Amino acid sequence: MAQNITVPDIGDFDSVEIIEVLVKMGDQINKDDPIVTLESDKSSVEVPSPVSGKVIELNIKVGDKVSKGSLLAKLDNDSHTIKNKNPIPKNNSLPEIKAKPTEEKGSANINTTKNIKTIFAQSPSKDDFDPVETQEWIESLNAVIENDGPSRASYLLNKVISKAYTAGLVLPDTRTTPYINTIPTELEIKSPGDQNIEKKIRAYIRWNAAAMVVRANKISSELGGHIGTFASAATLYDVGMNHFWRAKNKDFGGDLIYFQGHSAPGMYARAFLEGRLNEKQLNKFRQEVDAGGLSSYPHPWLMPKFWQFPTVSMGLGPIMAIYQARFLKYLINRGLVKDEGRKIWVFIGDGETDEPESLGAISLAAREKLDNLIFVINCNLQRLDGPVRGNGKIIQELEGSFRGAGWNVLKVIWGSYWDPLLKADKSGLLMKRMNECVDGEYQAMKAKGGAYVREKFFGKYPELKELVSSMTDNDIWKLNRGGHDPHKVYAAYHAAMQHRGSPTVVIAKTVKGYGMGKSGESMNTTHQQKKLDEQDLLYYRDRFNVPLTDEQVKNIEYYKPAEDSEEIKYLKERRKQLGGFIPERSSLAKPIKAPPKDIFESFMKSTGEKEMSTTMVLVRMMTSLLRDPNVAPRLVPIIPDEARTFGMEGFFRKIGIYAHEGQKYEPEDSEQLSSYKETKSGQVLEEGITEAGAMSSWIAAATAYTNHDIEMIPVYIFYSMFGFQRVGDFAWAAGDAQARGFLIGATAGRTTLAGEGLQHQDGHSHILASMIPNCISYDPTFSYEMAVIFREGLRRMHEKNENIFYYITAMNENYSHPEKPEGADEGILKGMYLFKEYKNKGKIKIQLMGSGTILREAIAAAKILSEEYGVDSDIWSVTSFNELRKDGMEVERKNLLYPNGEKRKSYVQNCLEKRDGPVIAVTDYVRSFSDQIRPYTEKPFYSLGTDGFGRSDTRKNLRKFFEVDKEHIVAYTLSALAKEQLIGAESAEKAIKKYNIDKNKAFPTKL
Ligand SMILES: Cc1ncc(C[n+]2csc(CCOP(=O)(O)OP(=O)(O)O)c2C)c(N)n1
């Protein structure tokens, strides 16, 4: 039966152009196969076929204008669905993953909120005028727990609470729970490890970590380092390493661990015991200039086989990890990797949680149900200068934030030595004391010893003083904190591993500088302690029973037991059981073959009369790439709520928006071609308004080749102004992490995004991009430039696996695009090529350079100069001042190194040496952008640019204001020629007058 295929509802557009016809007469097509591509002045979108069938009539051709209801084709849809001729595989090189290594044993399904034996009633007010009644309530509850079980008790409480709310009662704030461990002692799962051996291993790691820092500072105090942070976190790491963290190997993708940046010494010290690092390397901690040194912090760029995640800029680790966990689920839901139950563990300092990035995305983690994510916050109560929350309790504050956001919170506050005291605390007074004490006091107690704790903590209430009366000061001093107790930590990690449905945070209380004694235990100066004198070292050795002689301690020797010692055998066996060593960075990803040239062919041709922006070109190109079977499944378009701004709404329906729960509603625009389609296998990451989050997603995708062994092609599109200057620190970390992918600074240029004004108009993102050594950046003008650059990016990054990433600016100004000049490819990629030569009269010549949309002003100016003033020009399209600068610097350095050698020439010099006249360079960016190549031109050089704050106005007025329009280019060129004594001053004066250029106007930076 013949079926008419018509143009569906395409939103607000009427009479849009057909730019591609994607089927031919006689083709057998499937439902949803695209028939044509339509393009409005802002976006392009494919029209899918609503049915399968054979094309028996084609009613349109390229260039036709159509509206809703226009007939496109007729299908004979008697034939049923046929196999796709050119299928886009969901996953065309799925890494082979076999069974995972041994799962942690122990009771499954521990739910720490279940089985609660005792309920601590906390009165919301202090006036318990009827304690007997209170007790009755508690007993009733206890009876329900005993007789009907915890789930019935929870049900009843929930009912009572709902009733209380509907009755308008003011209920106590339940964001926080009492200041005790979340997991009751009776429910703790016990570690299967040998505690004696583990304790020794931990002691050696502690010692070696501290020794490494102290040794480095003997060489030079410039080197720095930290002892106190790892000292506080050693147990938190060790329990993970011995029992939980599964390494990547051929059978399993591996857990991903984000180590707290300045706890790096501890990781080196462990790797030393594991035999992965040697003494010589430890001795080169923070001395990396000659090969073989160890980096100060986790830096994959500097130790590419060791570190995986750059975390030391505080706040970046937590948010990058959240999006990493989300991206892993994305890969799983899209069928690109298998679900192996891998976890992402993130270590954070309590001070680090001050950073807005640290907590800024925690609600996303809960919303996305990231039960593959485990945060461990090391609450040593201190940051660099002093207490984190001296007047409050950071653990409680964090509990409130994470619970409020929907996380599973596990507090590990008190160590086992407290258990008998808490058990004996029938009245709840000890817990009351724990609740009322603030962190400033807790810190002081650990700095000042047992007698002080007896007096200040227990001494406040006679009953508590009595409770510890049989304990010595030393016993009291030994009352440990949860984060130093391997049993408590094990129990929490175990529960975190079992938890399903939401992310988990383990909030552990520790002591900063644990074991450092008077040299820095729990002192405000602990953070910066990097030198320990002899006495301090002897104390540290004794504190942890490290088997070194006094002499060895004085020499600050490392301690490593023999290979056949029980400690080393144990440590290695544990890691063997868990699949290998951690951290370790590697990649088993297969490259993606760059698409054939013909996919880009249409972009090399002139668009004729048709005007479009480079943003539209890019979107069209991505649409074409989605037809390439190799590239299509790996493309990850990332957009922070701006798809419509960039004309990308066509992607919504075509490839879907990733939503882990699919779409639970019928979208308002469901009838439309670009309707808002959310799906579990969606490809677009629609991030909402979070540049930090979008950038974190991009980094996760851009490093998937190492973290998930699958090469992905992330394309993150954003307002260029909200790019590098907003998320510059992430971009730097991306360079360190060796990200591969595209960053697209859209609506770029100070005068090109006209109306948006000062905070939106970008005239410097390229300068910021140029600071990142492995970021390759381009400011293309024409469609073919964009295509040549993008294809080369795909080839270099994803086929050849170069560890670089691309920053490309795209504009929103519509204009027509010429055909690619013969042989321009090389120059486009190197950074400049000759676009056009004016050879009219030939007497006076200039070298006119431009980039982005402002190249078009230069082209227009060249015409005026030639026709009206007899000045000829060579017009250079400079696609990348940044790349030219890099080449220039390198060549210059080589020449300086070989003063007698043959002079090498920079690419700029090669382009210009046989050409006459001064250089006039003009861009939509600050002058320092084009100034970068000044030294390599070896010619008089004049730059015009957009220094100053932007403001809203028309493009024409803005270009006049910043003096980068064709009139100013003409006038300034003439003036420059006069200065170079190539012409007289009259022409310039004439032009200045003719174009009404106000000589009294202040320099734009002052306006
Ligand atoms: C963005 C950023 N700002 C500042 C620093 C400098 N800095 C390094 S460690 C530190 C204190 C960290 O305190 P906390 O997070 O509590 O970690 P702890 O050492 O106590 O475990 C600071 C301010 C940094 N690394 N990154």
Ligand SMILES: [Mg+2]
């Ligand atoms: Mg801290």
